[in-house]
Amino acid sequence: MIEVVDPGLLTTIQDIGRPGYAHLGVPPSGACDPVSLAVGNRLVGNPPGVPALEATLIGPRLRFARPTLVALTGACESRVEECVELDVGRAVGGARIYVCVAGGIDAEPVLGSCSTDLLSGLGPSPLRAGDVLRVGAPGTPGEAAAASRTRVLRVVSGPREDWFASPEHLCSTEWKVTASSNRVGIRLDGPPLERARTDELRSEGLVTGALQVPPNGKPILLLNDHPTTGGYPVIGVVHSGDLPSAGQLAPGDVVAFRLN
């Protein structure tokens, strides 16, 4: 058992999410940096997609009922330690820290996943002080290399690049990550992308990594709790291999896109 002494800024339970239900309006959810989740789980002997804690910018303080093997990965110096008390601290070099415990966090699955979905309210609530978390049965720890991260993200053009006057502008400028970013989307700031047409696009399905452009011309990079349909044109989509890096973008970071 783990007692939450202080939940930090925003700490949620995340696994690999709920793919397959987008047609019902259910976001994919799951860890925004699934590579760090998998690495952390491996370090403590769990299968890669076992539920862990995803801490945002400022991590939680936790107290364990018995000494427990814990891995910290993502936006921190990756490490494994046996803990009775743990102060996760601030994120460094990214936005999200994964706290993986041997045996995994034991939570009630909803549509096959224990992930907290901030858009739709599915899954457990974000952590609060005083919460008590159950831990599953541990396995045998392994070894894993730390994930590498990049601030240059590969992007596949479209599906609606033809709605913009100069779609190449997306890749010829640098974009700043604003503070109004969360698990639903990362709001970017930079010179606005001008539209070639001003009529309204009929709503269509959205994927994680889509760069959706609202009327102000500043793209929103959709993360795991994004709505499954929407009516703003998508100028390009971040390559699936670079989504873990996108999931670590923190306010103030500068990001560039390269056409794949």
Next chain:
Amino acid sequence: MNARRAGDRGWLLEVDEPARVAAALRRAHPELEEVVPGHETVLVVGDFTPGDIPLDEIELPPPTEIVLAVDYDGPDLDEVAGLTGLTVDEVVAIHSGATYTAAFLGGVGPGFAYLVGIDERLVVPRRHEPRTRVPGGTVGIAGPYSGVYPRETPGGWRLLGRTDAVFFDVTRERPSLINAGDTVRFVPR
């Protein structure tokens, strides 16, 4: 059929009858990760090559009809009457007189269906300032759509009434009460 890339793992297909095509694709290719109908498109995510789908050959079961009892006492009835030049009674009669089709789901979250088939006289723009809080079960209209908010969320649609149906419940075999392609009628109570 026109196909556009939607990332390295997805395609956006521009089709007629997206709800029908999506249901057919899901049935023929259960291995696909996501098949998401939109207003004029179907998004497909997974191992897929557009062009090799025999869409016309697939028979689909008839749509389910869903009837919702509505208390027409919404906060925007007078405003909609003003915008359309109708009386409140006429707004209610016209809204409940139509049969709607669920074009697609999404937007504010699980179970939110975009219903098409609204009478032209009731096509009004969404509110300039969205409300920060719309209770679950609220029936609204905006542009070419009607819909019901499945749970409390912010929302910009014009609100006509409320229903106490449960629109999304993960413990049901069909978690969403309304699915794309279903027909929906509103009955005043």
